[in-house]
Amino acid sequence: MxxxxxxxxxxxxxxxxxxxxxxxxxxxxxxxxxxxxxxxxxxxxxxxxxxxxxxxxxxxxxxxxxxxxxxxxxxxxxxxxxxxxxxxxxxxxxxxxxxxxxxxxxxxxxxxxxxxxxxxxxxxxxxxxxxxxxxxxxxxxxxxxxxxKAIPQIGLEADGDRIWAYREAMAPKKMPASIVVIGSGAIGVEFGSFYRALGAEVTIVEAVDRIMPVEDEEVSKAAQKAFEKRGMKFRTGCKVTKVSKGGKGVQVAIEAGGKAETLEAEVCISAVGIxxxxxxxxxxxxxxxxxxxxxxxxxxxxxxxxxxxxxxxxxxxxxxxxxxxxxxxxxxxxxx
Structure with a gap:
């Protein structure tokens, strides 16, 4: 050998x-x-x-x-x-x-x-x-x-332009004015926190009823409170049904409690897992x-x-x- x-x-x-x-x-x-x-x-x-x-x-x-x-x-x-x-x-x-x-x-x-x-x-x-x-x-x-991880069935697939995964989010061509982050694990909240610190409007969407779901519930609550104090927005218990590109940004369709809503931003960051x-x-x-x-x-x-x-x-x-x-x-x- x-x-x-x-x-x-x-x-x-x-x-x-x-x-x-x-x-x-x-x-x-x-x-x-x-x-x-x-x-x-x-x-x-x-x-x-x-x-x-x-x-x-x-x-x-x-x-x-x-x-x-x-x-x-x-x-x-x-x-x-x-x-x-x-x-x-x-x-x-x-x-x-x-x-x-x-x-x-x-x-x-x-x-x-x-x-x-x-x-x-x-x-x-x-x-x-x-x-x-x-x-x-x-x-x-x-x-x-x-x-x-990509979910092409709903249009959640990094394209290097309007839809980013971690690589695109780490070395983008310009600073976006607004972002929707799908997924509130470590990767999602890190990028959300960074871009919010530089002034972007940030909304984080999470499928379960609390952010950072693998952490202790007390940690989730304390973190969300701290993030909200800095101006970050959260949609928990939401299912993302479609991500589409149009105009100068992206549209993220979500459902929660039987109600549908569309979030709009310049960029969408996918942080739904690996x-x-x-x-x-x-x-x-x-x-x-x-x-x-x-x-x-x-x-x-x-x-x-x-x-x-x-x-x-x-x-x-x-x-x-x-x-x-x-x-x-x-x-x-x-x-x-």
Whole structure:
């Protein structure tokens, strides 16, 4: 075998697992189709916090009088805010690149697909640079993450213009005047909070009867009260029936308590959940057990296929970076 472990995906689960395996004396390769650090570091947890910080700083300027302070010509450069966020992500990406070199982990840039192998599935990589490479190891770990869920049946599908998912919301071409956010989980309220801080009219639509439904009820109530104080609006217990584009914006049709209503805004942000990146990587041919699009694993993150492990978002809830890291470390230790 060329390697002891091949990790597919370099997010907070994959790169942490690769480092731990290397520390334990394993020869490790990591396959990444886009950017080291995955979605969390490049397009998720990290750059959104950079945006939120800019929003917080700007919003605090409107309360200077409360502290006996004053400032002239207070404003913001939207492009500079976005570029700062992207710069933070780029710095973190370089940090992960350094960690791979430091721990002697071979980085293979390309898109992986699994085929039947001896000790574990073979990994066939369509290389970014062109051509392909087949690598084998004693074990393979899937850390392929997830992407934003689309609901094309009702028109909720990112188009990069009027309907945004997290990528479009994180690096837009201009600051919108009004936004409807569909979904009030962490992603939805983060973007709602950021754009409201910069002055956008923000309405958040949630299907269940309270915002941030995976949090404690007390947290939901306290958060909603704080957000409303800042001018954010909420529609809870609402079903979105259609999202359409027209004129200079979008129309979001909702139903609640038997009553229909249409919300209008310049932009709609879809934050209705995620879909695991489990399609097109050969899982069906290998007979990997799945549960509603996610890979089924045991207590050691093993799948039903010999030598194949899965961690993080692709292996089910909770979809959190630190959960993926913990699973990656445990699986690496189990493999060693």
């Amino acid at each position: 060329e390697f002891d472990l091949i990790v597919i995906g370099s997010g907070p689960g994959g790169y942490v697992a690769a480092i731990r395996a290397s520390q334990l004396g394993q020869k490790v390769a990591i396959v990444e189709r886009e950017s080291l650090g995955g979605i969390c570091l490049n397009w998720g947890c990290i750059p959104t916090k950079a945006l939120l910080k800019s929003g917080e700083k700007y919003e605090s300027l409107s309360h200077l009088k409360d502290y006996g302070l004053s400032a002239d010509k207070v404003g913001f450069d939207f492009d500079a805010i976005i570029q700062r966020s992207r710069g933070v992500a780029a710095t973190m990406n370089k940090g992960v690149t350094y960690l791979m070199k430091k721990n002697k982990i071979e980085v293979i840039e390309g898109t992986a697909k699994l085929e039947k192998g001896a000790a574990a599935p073979k990994v066939v990589v369509a290389l970014k640079a062109g051509g392909s490479r087949t690598v084998e190891a004693r074990a393979v770990m899937l850390a392929v993450g997830a992407r934003a 879909t695991a990146n489990t399609d097109g990587i050969g899982l069906e041919a290998l007979g990997v057990n799945m549960d509603r699009g996610h890979i089924t694993i045991d207590g050691h993150c093993q799948t039903n296929v010999k030598g194949l492990y899965a961690i993080g978002d692709c292996a089910g809830a909770p979809w959190l970076a630190h959960k993926a890291s913990h699973e990656g470390i445990h699986a690496a230790e189990h493999i060693a």
